[in-house]
Amino acid sequence: MTMEMKDSGSVVLTAYHPHSPARIPGMEQSFVQDVPSSHSPTSRKSLSHCRRINRMLSNESTPPPAFSRSNSQASMDSTSMEDFWCEVESIKESREDGSEEATLLEFKPADEGELEAEWLQDVGLSTLISGAEEEDGQALLSTLTRTQAAAVQKRYNTYTQTLRKKNKHTVRDVRDIFGTNDSSPTFETVPVSPVPSNGIQLPGQKPVWKSVSSNSCLDCRLDKSSPSVTEELSYEVSFSESITVLPKMQERLKNQRFKKEDSALPKFIVRKSRFGLTEVGDLSPEDMKKIRYLSLIELTAFYDALGVELKRNRTERVRGRENGLFGVPLTVLLENDQKKVPGIKVPLIFQKLLLKLEETGLETEGILRVPGSASRVKNLHQELEAKFYEDTFDWDQVRNNDAAGLLKMFIRELPSPLFTIEYLPAFITLVEKISKIKLQLQALHLLIMLLPEANRDTAKAFLQFLKKVVANEGKNKMNLWNVSMIVAPNLFIYKGKRANQQEMQAAATTAHIVRLLIRYQDILWTVPSFLISQVRKMNEAAMNNSKRQLMFDKGVRKLLRRKTMERERPERPEGAVTFPPYLQSDIPEGVIRVYAPLHSKVSMAIQLNSQTKAKDILARFHCENSHGSSQNMRGQIQSLHEVGGNIGQHCLDPDAYMLDVYHANPQAEWVIKPKAS
Numbered sequence: 001m002t003m004e005m006k007d008s009g010s011v012v013l014t015a016y017h018p019h020s021p022a023r024i025p026g027m028e029q030s031f032v033q034d035v036p037s038s039h040s041p042t043s044r045k046s047l048s049h050c051r052r053i054n055r056m057l058s059n060e061s062t063p064p065p066a067f068s069r070s071n072s073q074a075s076m077d078s079t080s081m082e083d084f085w086c087e088v089e090s091i092k093e094s095r096e097d098g099s100e101e102a103t104l105l106e107f108k109p110a111d112e113g114e115l116e117a118e119w120l121q122d123v124g125l126s127t128l129i130s131g132a133e134e135e136d137g138q139a140l141l142s143t144l145t146r147t148q149a150a151a152v153q154k155r156y157n158t159y160t161q162t163l164r165k166k167n168k169h170t171v172r173d174v175r176d177i178f179g180t181n182d183s184s185p186t187f188e189t190v191p192v193s194p195v196p197s198n199g200i201q202l203p204g205q206k207p208v209w210k211s212v213s214s215n216s217c218l219d220c221r222l223d224k225s226s227p228s229v230t231e232e233l234s235y236e237v238s239f240s241e242s243i244t245v246l247p248k249m250q251e252r253l254k255n256q257r258f259k260k261e262d263s264a265l266p267k268f269i270v271r272k273s274r275f276g277l278t279e280v281g282d283l284s285p286e287d288m289k290k291i292r293y294l295s296l297i298e299l300t301a302f303y304d305a306l307g308v309e310l311k312r313n314r315t316e317r318v319r320g321r322e323n324g325l326f327g328v329p330l331t332v333l334l335e336n337d338q339k340k341v342p343g344i345k346v347p348l349i350f351q352k353l354l355l356k357l358e359e360t361g362l363e364t365e366g367i368l369r370v371p372g373s374a375s376r377v378k379n380l381h382q383e384l385e386a387k388f389y390e391d392t393f394d395w396d397q398v399r400n401n402d403a404a405g406l407l408k409m410f411i412r413e414l415p416s417p418l419f420t421i422e423y424l425p426a427f428i429t430l431v432e433k434i435s436k437i438k439l440q441l442q443a444l445h446l447l448i449m450l451l452p453e454a455n456r457d458t459a460k461a462f463l464q465f466l467k468k469v470v471a472n473e474g475k476n477k478m479n480l481w482n483v484s485m486i487v488a489p490n491l492f493i494y495k496g497k498r499a500n501q502q503e504m505q506a507a508a509t510t511a512h513i514v515r516l517l518i519r520y521q522d523i524l525w526t527v528p529s530f531l532i533s534q535v536r537k538m539n540e541a542a543m544n545n546s547k548r549q550l551m552f553d554k555g556v557r558k559l560l561r562r563k564t565m566e567r568e569r570p571e572r573p574e575g576a577v578t579f580p581p582y583l584q585s586d587i588p589e590g591v592i593r594v595y596a597p598l599h600s601k602v603s604m605a606i607q608l609n610s611q612t613k614a615k616d617i618l619a620r621f622h623c624e625n626s627h628g629s630s631q632n633m634r635g636q637i638q639s640l641h642e643v644g645g646n647i648g649q650h651c652l653d654p655d656a657y658m659l660d661v662y663h664a665n666p667q668a669e670w671v672i673k674p675k676a677s
Contacts, residue, residue: 003476015277048142083369084485084511090371091412091489113162115314116155119300124293128156139541140293143534145529147240147302151301182264230267235528239442265519266437270526274660276614276653278527280449280456281676283535284648288453290535291527294448298531299426302443308433311425320415325349327413330454340389345457349388352395353407354465361473362468363401368486372402380406408490411462416493418459423447427492431509437516441523444516448524449531456525463521470518484514536646536664543646592662594640599625608659614640615654621672639675642668652676 039212105612120128127137144152283291303310320329323336325347333347341348361367380402387393398406411418419427430443448456466483473479492510517524593605594617601624606617617640645667652661662668 011489030163031060040318049547061468075554083482084489087369087486088493091493091556094374094377094409113159113166114570115312116159116162118314119155119296120152120159122293122298123152124290125152129159134426138545139538140290142541144297145238145241145301145306145538147301148238149296151240151297151304154304155300192237193334223498230269233268233270233441233523235526235530236273238299238530239446239528241303243302245440246374253542264517268441268523270523270611272653272655273529273608274657275529275664276656278529278532278653279651280460280525280527283527283532284650285453287535287539287648287650290538291449291531294531294534295446299446300444301445303426303429306434308429308440311429312422314422315424322506327379327383327415329415334454335480341555345453346461347458349384350407350410350458350461352388353403353410354461356395356398356403357400357407358468360467362399364471365475367400367469367476367478368404368408369478370401372399372405374527376402377405377409381409403439408487410492411490418455418462419447420451423450424492427513428509431512439609441516441520444513445524445528446518449527458526459517460521463517466518467521475524480518481511484511484518490586532650539646539648590659592658594621594670594672596621596625596638598638598673601625608662610657610659611656613654614652614656614661615668617658618654618672637675638672641671643671644669 019453062530079193105669117129120126124140126135141149141152235479245508280288298312320332321327322332325333328336330347333349334344337344357367376399380398382395384406417424426443430440430447434440434443448459451459466487469478469483470480489511491514590609591605593603593609599621601621604621604624606612606620618638622638639654641662642652642665645665648666
């Protein structure tokens with residue numbers, strides 16, 4: 001249940017919490033200390049309200065909670081907590097003075113069956129509801145791991161039981177879908193042996209691991225004088241399958257304490273398999289859609305394995321403005337911007353605000369924390385709406401703190417939060433119910449994979465900026481704690497009618513989420529290889545289903561025979577390049593033909609061996625075409641792409657071993673072209 005409470009402002013803090021409001025031990029001392037001298041007069045003005053919030057949260061008349069303090073709450077010092085609540089007060093003041101428009105997000109009640117039906121639709125299994133026999137749903141089911149299949153089965157059982165209670169139409173028995181004798185099987189979660197990321201065990205080969213270079217791994221220490229703890233992460237096995245038997249989570253949380261002096265985050269090292277690493281933008285939109293389906297199934301299975309309930313909100317769709325800059329849905333804003341700059345992935349106004357701050361504001365003391373002038377920010381907001389697209393806005397007049405205020409306002413004014421209304425409770429749960437940082441990170445990783453493309457790209461740009469702010473801590477006095485505490489209310493508060501006491505209390509845990517997002521962002525925007533393996537299997541299953549269907553169509557068989565006689569090639573996948581027949585001859589085993597349409601030498605046959613990497617092929621093309629390449633290619637970063645076969649399109653890691661990739665997808669074509677920005 002999502003709880004709300006009337007408050008003096010118009011703020012709703014999104015956090016699902018099943019327990020009654022409770023006092024946080026030690027919270028009283030957190031708020032009552034004086035504001036540091038570095039705070040602006042506006043912050044000092046808001047301190048009295050921050051103290052009132054503190055008194056509300058420390059109300060001794062409320063019963064104690066059934067759980068201990070959350071990880072982030074237990075580790076907040078007084079200054080950080082003051083920063084957090086004064087930022088909340090600043091947000092409320094900006095809305096009360098009319099500088100931000102009020103957009104209400106109303107929750108729509110739903111029974112459990114309706115929620116499970118939505119879940120089945122969101123994972124691409126709407127065919128289980130409709131009863132239709134569609135190939136995509138069958139292909140998806142055929143790729144699921146044991147824990148993933150159990151998660152689907154559990155939700156489908158709940159859905160069918162609810163329908164039977166309502167005396168609705170006949171539904172398919174779960175045993176018809178999964179081929180089981182018991183509609184509610186029990187299973188024990190045990191570790192499984194790793195398999196290559198392509199899902200095919202190659203005979204006589206052992207996994208070869210290579211550490212990601214240090215510049216792509218963040219320093220995970222909060223206190224740089226303290227030793228860091230290093231853990232390895234592997235993407236070869238699904239997270240839910242690799243969970244072993246855990247102690248009761250309540251007992252673990254009871255003993256969990258995060259104190260600032262010993263709260264260094266572990267340093268995670270991601271090991272590259274022979275297939276390399278894949279970033280979110282390296283896959284085609286069609287394959288990323290399948291990644292989203294699989295991520296939600298895996299996240300559900302992951303929470304099930306931990307004994308944690310995956311909660312999500314159900315809201316009515318809210319229509320924002322259809323033009324302008326602030327308060328416009330990201331998808332609408334991008335559609336408008338792409339008419340001016342084709343292919344853009346992050347809204348222009350957001351990019352410009354980040355650029356302004358990166359050029360002049362990274363060394364400003366208290367950037368993000370010290371608020372700008374409310375009247376100036378309001379006037380700049382109005383002026384931007386009128387002049388931005390006309391390119392007549394004077395950016396030199398914008399002070400750094402005002403630019404930071406506009407940046408935070410843009411995020412808050414989105415009709416739907418950057419991390420989406422539906423899964424904000426899941427973000428809260430991963431901190432409050434999961435104690436181990438590694439498990440928190442895995443849950444957060446899947447939640448990032450779930451984000452819509454526009455939200456994910458915008459969040460990535462924002463987190464990259466925050467990383468730069470923290471890197472300039474020596475001059476701007478904004479460490480990871482400060483930044484996390486200031487940013488959290490802007491990301492996890494959305495506009496509405498009422499604020500809930502328990503939600504305000506739980507909202508402090510969001511600072512820990514922001515800390516994880518900033519620290520581990522390089523990991524979070526990498527697609528787990530076990531999900532890519534499942535996408536390959538889905539595509540193969542879909543192709544096999546299509547082939548079987550075609551065999552029953554005599555007309556199609558005749559057409560295929562005629563095409564074979566005419567020696568015409570089948571339709572090429574999107575992104576492939578058409579070449580003359582003399583370049584399309586049969587290629588021996590272990591030899592690939594690489595096409596480079598922007599080079600003077602557009603095609604080359606390359607014999608692969610066990611040590612050939614993607615970057616070796618790129619270097620060979622560059623060497624042979626260094627003087628005759630197309631003018632369009634110069635200055636662009638070229639990458640080797642795997643196109644077609646069991647993948648839509650895949651930009652390969654330069655360190656990927658090509659013979660392994662070739663064996664995983666022998667029907668693919670290999671094209672050198674610029675990497676999508």
